[in-house]
Amino acid sequence: MQAVPSEFLAIDRKERVNRPFFDLDLRPAEERTCDFDDVVISFDAERAMVEAARCIHCPDPAPCMVACPPHNDIPSAMWLIEQGRFDEAAEIYHKTSSLPEICGRVCPHEVLCQGSCVLNKHHAPVLTGELETFAVDYQRRVSGYVIPLGIPTGKKVAIIGAGPAGLGCAEVLLRKGYEITVFESKPGPGGLLVYGIPNFKLPKDVWTEKWEQFERAGVKFAPNTYIGKDKTIDDLFAEGFEAVFIGVGSEIDAKMEDTPGTDLPGVYEATDFLIRGNVEHDLLPENMRKPLELGRRVVVIGGGDTASDCLRTALRLGAEEVTCLYRRTEKEMPGGKKDRKMAREEGAKYRFLTQPVKFIAGADGKLAAVECIEMRLGEPDAKGRRKPVPVEGSNFSVACDTAILALGYWPDPILGKTTPSLDVHDWGLISADKKTGATSRPGVFSGGDCVTGPDLVVTAMVAGRKAAESIDAYLKSKE
Numbered sequence: 213m214q215a216v217p218s219e220f221l222a223i224d225r226k227e228r229v230n231r232p233f234f235d236l237d238l239r240p241a242e243e244r245t246c247d248f249d250d251v252v253i254s255f256d257a258e259r260a261m262v263e264a265a266r267c268i269h270c271p272d273p274a275p276c277m278v279a280c281p282p283h284n285d286i287p288s289a290m291w292l293i294e295q296g297r298f299d300e301a302a303e304i305y306h307k308t309s310s311l312p313e314i315c316g317r318v319c320p321h322e323v324l325c326q327g328s329c330v331l332n333k334h335h336a337p338v339l340t341g342e343l344e345t346f347a348v349d350y351q352r353r354v355s356g357y358v359i360p361l362g363i364p365t366g367k368k369v370a371i372i373g374a375g376p377a378g379l380g381c382a383e384v385l386l387r388k389g390y391e392i393t394v395f396e397s398k399p400g401p402g403g404l405l406v407y408g409i410p411n412f413k414l415p416k417d418v419w420t421e422k423w424e425q426f427e428r429a430g431v432k433f434a435p436n437t438y439i440g441k442d443k444t445i446d447d448l449f450a451e452g453f454e455a456v457f458i459g460v461g462s463e464i465d466a467k468m469e470d471t472p473g474t475d476l477p478g479v480y481e482a483t484d485f486l487i488r489g490n491v492e493h494d495l496l497p498e499n500m501r502k503p504l505e506l507g508r509r510v511v512v513i514g515g516g517d518t519a520s521d522c523l524r525t526a527l528r529l530g531a532e533e534v535t536c537l538y539r540r541t542e543k544e545m546p547g548g549k550k551d552r553k554m555a556r557e558e559g560a561k562y563r564f565l566t567q568p569v570k571f572i573a574g575a576d577g578k579l580a581a582v583e584c585i586e587m588r589l590g591e592p593d594a595k596g597r598r599k600p601v602p603v604e605g606s607n608f609s610v611a612c613d614t615a616i617l618a619l620g621y622w623p624d625p626i627l628g629k630t631t632p633s634l635d636v637h638d639w640g641l642i643s644a645d646k647k648t649g650a651t652s653r654p655g656v657f658s659g660g661d662c663v664t665g666p667d668l669v670v671t672a673m674v675a676g677r678k679a680a681e682s683i684d685a686y687l688k689s690k691e
């Protein structure tokens with residue numbers, strides 16, 4: 213339900229539709245590739261008020277609100293921002309989202325809230341993502357934000373994984389008075405927000421302040437604790453936790469097992485490359501502390517958002533020629549257009565219908581080239597995407613000193629193997645009810661990428677929040 217007062221809805225929609233649109237300001241490409249700072253120039257108060265006043269306040273439920281996975285009351289936030297009531301607008305986002313300052317920055321708005329804005333029919337949508345960022349940042353800077361705590365229940369819940377799913381679950385449970393401990397295999401919290409998404413998309417200070425809110429709310433954090441190896445889910449119950457949420461993501465890089473040469477020096481997996489390229493030294497896992505050896509010519513293999521992030525990170529690390537090799541055409545690329553546009557502006561090149569078949573070493577034993585084969589599009593596969601088919605005898609070489617494999621991710625099957633009666637499927641994805649997050653094991657709930665496979669920050673966060681509601685109902689039912 214939108215909270216916009218009815219008298220406001222007497223606005224002149226036609227007049228609003230024709231208000232001028234000013235696109236987001238981005239730092240020039242040649243400037244932004246010199247650092248890892250934010251690419252977007254944030255709104256100031258006046259710019260935010262003007263942009264929010266373009267909202268025509270569609271009848272309830274507004275399409276933007278329906279398309280937003282947590283169903284943020286975007287029209288009401290637009291109405292408050294338009295009037296300069298930024299704190300109140302921020303509160304609207306905090307009601308339904310645990311990570312609004314992050315979702316405002318990294319959500320693919322063009323396919324969610326902004327993509328469904330009715331103004332698209334006439335010209336440009338309201339920049340709802342940037343307005344969310346503005347309102348929540350404003351509140352953080354000016355009045356500060358504190359997670360409201362519930363009356364203590366005296367009950368302890370364990371959360372495995374400090375990514376968006378775990379944090380969404382933690383925030384809702386804190387509001388309900390539970391004592392939360394987050395167990396995390398890495399040295400720091402954040403999941404892919406820290407150990408994946410590059411700083412130029414999500415500045416680390418935004419994350420640091422978010423985590424401080426959790427710490428002030430009393431969350432206990434157990435870093436470097438790999439559940440399934442260092443202790444099991446059964447151990448957590450034995451320690452007195454009354455429910456467990458699994459939010460361990462899907463973070464094992466897909467391999468090119470049949471392609472010779474992937475073990476050559478100079479060939480990196482995307483996760484290793486992005487972590488070592490973006491994360492500060494103290495937060496690096498022990499096995500990733502060796503500095504990256506980046507060559508002058510870099511190829512990135514893959515077509516998703518991770519590939520765009522690798523291309524853009526390589527350019528910022530000083531590579532001179534950065535090329536994406538993708539086996540289908542641009543039309544089939546799974547990654548967002550916005551990131552690809554920015555990668556191109558920053559100097560990345562793309563070679564489509566190109567499949568690497570061999571990584572070739574030079575005289576020094578390090579990577580010197582990738583042998584590729586040209587592809588053509590064949591019949592559609594089960595998902596309707598046309599299958600790439602090799603063109604016989606079309607092999608050619610691409611000279612390079614560094615190759616980054618950005619081919620997708622699989623879940624780690626360890627929790628399925630070490631937790632009695634926890635059902636898993638397809639290489640270790642956890643079987644959980646989509647609405648409640650309940651797994652086959654009583655008291656164990658799950659959500660995020662470890663249930664769906666690689667998806668989005670916002671969908672993982674929503675899954676964590678839904679599971680928190682179920683955990684609360686489950687623990688109350690036990691009383």
Ligand SMILES: Cc1cc2nc3c(=O)[nH]c(=O)nc-3n(C[C@H](O)[C@H](O)[C@H](O)COP(=O)(O)OP(=O)(O)OC[C@H]3O[C@@H](n4cnc5c(N)ncnc54)[C@H](O)[C@@H]3O)c2cc1C
Binds near residue numbers: 409439459462
């Ligand atoms: C490079 C990259 C860029 C991306 N960019 C975007 C973007 O711009 N926008 C967007 O919406 N989405 C993006 N995504 C996707 C998004 O980051 C994920 O969908 C989201 O982080 C999933 O959240 P999660 O909590 O399920 O898992 P994760 O974020 O993966 O967090 C899981 C956490 O669990 C920990 N863990 C794993 N196993 C264990 C264990 N056994 N014991 C203890 N801890 C464990 C991990 O270390 C990790 O910290 C990107 C993904 C990648 C890889």
